[in-house]
Amino acid sequence: MKDHYSFLTPFYNRLTKLVFGDQLMLAxxxxxxNLAGEKVLIIGGGDGLDYQVFKDQLAGEYWEISRSMLQKAEANLKExxxxxxxxxxxxxxxxxFDEVWLHFVLDTMLDEEIISLLGEIRNSIKPDGRIYLADFFAPxxxxxxxxxxxxITFFRIVVNHKRASIPDYEEILLSQEWTKNSEKEFLKGWVKAQIWRL
Ligand SMILES: C[S@@+](CC[C@H](N)C(=O)[O-])C[C@H]1O[C@@H](n2cnc3c(N)ncnc32)[C@H](O)[C@@H]1O
Structure with missing residues (x-):
């Protein structure tokens, strides 16, 4: 599997902090x-640096398609x-799993990939399980x-980003029978954190 992020991985986190400060981490x-006792599934977590605050409480699985990001995450979250x-x-x-974290990853996927991933998640989540989504919405x-x-232009050139637009997360999640329970806005609503349940 080609690692499109290998060039970006060493400075990805610093770059996002430079542009957005702590806003993406807060989202x-x-x-x-309360993560104690929770089994968490993290998909596309990147270098994991922003999760260090609760590394002692994290249990579950961390999936990445970038080898360099995964290696960094393993080092950053070794405890x-x-x-x-x-x-x-x-x-x-x-x-x-109790919780599935999808943080700034769905915006890199085509609609059909998102639908397919939601199907895998549906088969892997407890009846009261939650998706924690954080991502860019309409500016x-x-x-x-x-x-x-x-x-978008930068990511299309540097990491072979497939999309030129933002997915309609809400339409897709609703069509797959997920219900939104909570929402917080960051950067005037450009970034949102949401909780979804089946
Ligand atoms: C834009 S980066 C965001 C990284 C991290 N979530 C953050 O907020 O800093 C997207 C990450 O998702 C990973 N990714 C993309 N599609 C994926 C998939 N289908 N499964 C697992 N990881 C994926 C990429 O390798 C990359 O590390």
């Missing part, structure tokens, strides 16, 4: 208050009880629109 962590897996997540019999003003266009 990723705002709902994660956790996560197992680190390279590749595309697939449901496994009798393996179920709210001209500056955000300009920045968003530049980001």
């Amino acid at each position: 990723k962590t705002c709902f994660s208050e 956790s009880r996560l197992s680190f897996r390279l590749g595309y997540f697939q449901a496994e019999k009798e393996k179920v 709210k003003n001209a500056i955000q629109r300009g920045l968003h266009r530049s980001m």
Whole structure:
């Protein structure tokens, strides 16, 4: 599997902090208050640096398709009880999770990939399980629109990003019978953190 992120991995986190400060980290962590006893599935978690605050409480699985990101995450979260897996997540019999974290990963996928991933998640989540989504939504003003266009162009060139638009996460999740329970907005609503249940 080609690692499209290998060039970006060493400075990905610093770059996002330079552009967005702590806002993306806050969107990723705002709902994660009580992780003790929770079995977490993290898909496309990147270098895992923003999860270090609760590394001692993290248990479950961490899936990445970038080898370089996965290696960094393994080093950054070595005190956790996560197992680190390279590749595309697939449901496994009798393996179920309380929480699934999808942080800034769905915006890199085509609609049909998102639908297929949601199917795997449905087969891997407890009846009261939750998806924690954090991602970019429609930009709210001209500056955000300009920045968003530049980001998409940058990611299409540097990491072979397949999309030129933002997925309609809500339409897709609703069509797959997920229900939104909570939402917090960051950067005037350009970034949202949401909790979804079946
Ligand atoms: C834009 S980066 C975001 C990384 C991290 N979640 C963050 O917020 O800093 C997207 C990450 O998702 C990973 N990724 C993309 N599609 C994936 C998939 N289907 N399964 C697992 N990881 C995936 C990429 O390798 C990359 O590390």
